Amino acid sequence: MATVRVQNVSKWFPRRDGESLHVLQNIELDVPEKTIVAIVGESGSGKSTLLNIIAGLVKPDRGCVLLNGVKSSEFTDWRSMTYMFQDDRLLPWRTAAANVAFGLEAAHVSRAERKQRVAETLALVGLSDFADLYPHELSGGMRSRVALARSLVTRPTLLLMDEPFSKLDPTIRAQMHAEVLRIASLMAMTVIFVTHDPEEAVVLANKVVLLNPRPGRVRETRTIDLPYPRDPSAPEVNEQARALRRSL
Amino acid sequence: MPVAPPTPLAQERAETRTPTHLARERRLRLIAQRLALIVLLLIVWQVASLNAPAFVLPSPKRVWEAWSGLVVTANFWKDFGITFSRVFTGFAFAAVIGVLFGLLLGANEKLGEFFEPVLTIINTVSSTIWAIFALIWFGLSNWTTIFVVFMTAMPLILTNVWQGTRSVNVDFIELAQTFRMSRLQVMQKIYLPTILPPFFSAARLAFGFGARVSLVAETLGASSGIGYRLRQAADLVQTDQVFAWTLTLVALMIALEALILKPIENRLFSWKKRAGDQ
Secondary structure (H helix, E strand, O other), X not given: OOOEEEEEXXXXXXXXXXXXXXXXXXXXXXXXXXXXXXXXXXXXXXXXXXXXXXXXXXXXXEEEEEEOOEEOOOOOOHHHEEEEOXXXXXXXXXXXXXXXXXXXXXXXXXXXXXXXXXXHHHHHOOOHHHOOOOHHHOOHHHHHHHHHHHHHOOOXXXXXXXXXXXXXXXXXXXXXXXXXXXXXXXXXXXXXXXXXXXXXXXXHOOEEEEEEOOOEEEEEEEEOOOOOOOOOOOHHHHHHHHXXXXXX | OOOOOOOHHHHHHHHHHHHHHHHHHHHHHHHHHHHHHHHHHHHHHHHHHHOOOOOOOOOHHHHHHHHHHHHOOHHHHHHHHHHHHHHHHHHHHHHHHHXXXXXXXXXXXXXXXXXXXXXXXXXXXXXXXXXXXXXXXXOOOHHHHXXXXXXXXXXXXXXXXXXXXXXXXXXHHHHHHHOOOOHHHHHHHHHHHHHHHHHHHHHHHHHHHHHHHHHHHHHHHOOOOHXXXXXXXXXXXXXXHHHHHHHHHHHHHHHHHHHHHHHHHHHHOOOOOOOOOO
């Protein structure tokens, strides 16, 4: 299980001219267990910074983040969450299987168990037959699946994604969306992801948080009540996406 | 009689066989070319030697005889061993120090900026000058040659490792951080694999340079080793022996490259995208 609460978080970044840039202002966010939350905003709204603060990679200047009710400064179970980047970041010198294993290498998992879990996770994303290929031998979609598998191999309860799959072409992207939804429900994960694409937010999320830019503030939070799977070309999905785009 | 179209299976088999077939053909052609080149060079050498006295250009036959005479002596192998142990020692020092300092300078930008000119200075000094310094400092000892090899090989390795650390992909370090990897793990899993290719190509180059300058050092400041024997043979106008030593060296370096270094490189870097892949 995983819950996230962002309480009154503010963040400033130092600028080169000595001034500081106000990136986030009094952010409040409540993510119950097993929800899929989209953080939507234009560039400069601090959405990636917010995700990095939740991930514990960046410290907030004010406020705090509660992970499973524990302040992130006192939180220790970091391996229960994983972070997916915009690009796949596969290590070119490792095979697909070895790239997936990378996720487990920081955790102290025995070699035998590691091998078994890598095989399991590759099967989960449908890449069992490609375990021994190097990244340059894989297609863009397959590479994304490997990156997803690397994030899942630690069996996280919280999955954070920063504009995932945004570099893929639309068909493959839609496939990856379906994969994430299937796996998130299978593994009972809580998912928080950042996107600038309203359609992606509506297809994936139960809850959408809209950020205003400079400094990033929560403008509104909406619930998306449509049943899964959501067809991106369905009128109700389109309508919600349009409404979201209008408020951006 | 009409020819039946090939079955899909047969077609597929023919296609999958083609690349290996082509590769074998290419390799055979390469071997034939090399052999033809050797024969051509031997003919040119033979013809040229007909019009020159033996102390200027000995004939291939004469060199062959000199070589066969040399190979059976114990000293030949002893001198070879001495020279190569000096080269290996100098190279080993260069590799260890080059890698350590390359990593250090790469990890600390300010330190790198401060020490960069030292490399330029070392690189501009000719090996012969190092040999003279070495002679002054170490006299007629193994260390003269080792020092010259070291001074030639070390900057090459250091520079490449240093550049290698600079080329480490920050994205990969970030990735390791999201998995909460320790500093040591980042070194081992991200830095090391990134540095390995530039280190290896530098090491190959450095070893070649080292082996060549070791002879310069030995002709100036040693009483044993191939360089010393070369000078001795030249002093006694035994040109056929000079040729015999030289050809042995060339053969040895080529063998080292083809039988040891190339296979290691292929094995280590099999993950790299090969030219000609889609």
